[in-house]
Amino acid sequence: RTxxxxxxxxxPGLIDSHVHFRTPGxxxxxxxxxxxxxAVAGGVTTVIDMPNTLPPLHTAEEAHRKAxxxxxxxxVDHRFHLGVTGDDPSPLRSVGPREATSVKVFxxxxxxxxxxxxxxxxxxxxxxxxxxxxxxxxxxxxxxxxFGLLDSWRGAPAGYGGYERHxxxxxxxxxxxxxxxxxxxxxxxxxxxxxSSAEEADLLTAAAHTGLPVTFEVTxxxxxxTATETSRTGARARLSPAxxxxxxxxxxxxxxVGGEVATLGSDHAPHTRAEKLxxxxxxxxxxxxxxxxxxxxxTGLRRRAPEDSPDAQLxxxxxxxxxxxxxxxxxxxxxxxxxxxxxxxxxxxxxDERWMLAPGAIQSKCGWSAYEGWTMTGRVLRTVRxxxxxxxxxxxxxxxxxxxxxxxxxxxxxxLVPR
Ligand code: NCD
Ligand code: ZN
Ligand code: ZN
Numbered sequence: 001r002t003x004x005x006x007x008x009x010x011x012p013g014l015i016d017s018h019v020h021f022r023t024p025g026x027x028x029x030x031x032x033x034x035x036x037x038x039a040v041a042g043g044v045t046t047v048i049d050m051p052n053t054l055p056p057l058h059t060a061e062e063a064h065r066k067a068x069x070x071x072x073x074x075x076v077d078h079r080f081h082l083g084v085t086g087d088d089p090s091p092l093r094s095v096g097p098r099e100a101t102s103v104k105v106f107x108x109x110x111x112x113x114x115x116x117x118x119x120x121x122x123x124x125x126x127x128x129x130x131x132x133x134x135x136x137x138x139x140x141x142x143x144x145x146x147f148g149l150l151d152s153w154r155g156a157p158a159g160y161g162g163y164e165r166h167x168x169x170x171x172x173x174x175x176x177x178x179x180x181x182x183x184x185x186x187x188x189x190x191x192x193x194x195x196s197s198a199e200e201a202d203l204l205t206a207a208a209h210t211g212l213p214v215t216f217e218v219t220x221x222x223x224x225x226t227a228t229e230t231s232r233t234g235a236r237a238r239l240s241p242a243x244x245x246x247x248x249x250x251x252x253x254x255x256x257v258g259g260e261v262a263t264l265g266s267d268h269a270p271h272t273r274a275e276k277l278x279x280x281x282x283x284x285x286x287x288x289x290x291x292x293x294x295x296x297x298x299t300g301l302r303r304r305a306p307e308d309s310p311d312a313q314l315x316x317x318x319x320x321x322x323x324x325x326x327x328x329x330x331x332x333x334x335x336x337x338x339x340x341x342x343x344x345x346x347x348x349x350x351x352d353e354r355w356m357l358a359p360g361a362i363q364s365k366c367g368w369s370a371y372e373g374w375t376m377t378g379r380v381l382r383t384v385r386x387x388x389x390x391x392x393x394x395x396x397x398x399x400x401x402x403x404x405x406x407x408x409x410x411x412x413x414x415x416l417v418p419r
Pocket of ligand 1: 287
């Protein structure tokens with residue numbers, strides 16, 4: 001729910017269930033001090049971090065160690081998605097809901113994908129193990145065998161078909177169909193990440209209608225840009241899965257507005273400017289977005305449905321960025337609702353302010369944004385996390401609170417004890 005405060009709205013603190021904050025091992029790209037500031041400046045009070053770090057996060061013990069490492073370093077409350085290898089998914093059996101409720105699986109490789117499960121028998125085992133352990137699988141659903149086939153047919157170097165043809169849609173569609181079949185066989189709950197094409201959205205919605213435990217995520221990038229942006233700016237606007245066509249983008253919007261999409265995730269995946277300027281085949285895919293997500297998606301919603309009330313639009317965003325991710329990832333007893341005196345996470349949002357993201361306002365360590373020069377509609381004025389103002393903004397000045405973001409241990413419904 002949102003409350004109307006005369007053009008200013010109160011939203012629940014947002015949960016970004018898809019970020020890459022790069023600790024450990026990749027801290028030249030991003031760290032939790034910078035990313036925490038980016039998060040709260042974007043109205044995000046809780047993030048769930050992806051496991052593709054160096055080394056990657058695989059076990060419950062590693063989750064505890066990572067939480068210790070982060071203590072006192074960041075503004076934002078956090079949880080982790082685990083990673084898994086195809087050789088040995090058995091560590092998943094000893095993961096309790098306290099440590100993690102979800103596991104990311106890469107079905108295809110790219111620069112920052114350390115664990116890729118391609119072998120069909122290993123994939124079966126991962127799906128079976130996750131189902132038995134009660135863990136939700138998060139899928140990076142692309143197929144690099146399909147990419148390889150197309151590259152060789154076009155005579156392009158392996159793994160690369162030019163910016164605008166990089167990782168074509170067919171690789172995503174094939175992988176999504178495979179995932180749906182695996183869910184049908186094993187009953188594993190899955191959440192398909194960064195869905196980029198109309199066909200993937202169609203397939204996943206159809207699968208959900210048959211009663212399969214399948215949900216999906218869309219990113220602000222796929223809602224905001226098309227492949228034209230990648231042709232124009234090169235690697236800067238390249239991510240994996242790639243940006244697609246206008247008709248895909250509009251199909252994704254339809255899925256957001258019509259309730260097919262379960263969550264928005266920023267896929268905040270910073271790389272340095274220098275890395276992005278490397279020759280095309282070596283430039284890593286991914287762009288920052290935790291700071292930009294709420295305003296970017298709000299801007300797009302306004303443009304597409306100007307007749308809808310701001311309250312209806314913000315309710316839609318609160319559902320996709322708080323209520324649904326809280327429910328999917330075991331945070332609903334702790335986050336995602338306004339619970340004054342208990343969580344007290346909320347965001348004061350001016351739905352009408354029009355502004356531009358200036359380079360000096362970018363909080364990510366990478367220091368750049370694909371949304372520079374955009375006119376955004378709607379701005380975060382204040383972010384409160386567990387009762388403390390962690391971000392406020394007045395007269396062009398940003399102020400931040402203290403970096404005491406916490407690792408949230410998810411409890412099962414009913415376990416909640418007042419603090
Ligand atoms: C992400 C990264 O850089 O970690 N890149 C991306 O293009 N999305 C990884 C990922 O989400 O697959
Ligand atoms: Zn991914
Ligand atoms: Zn990602």
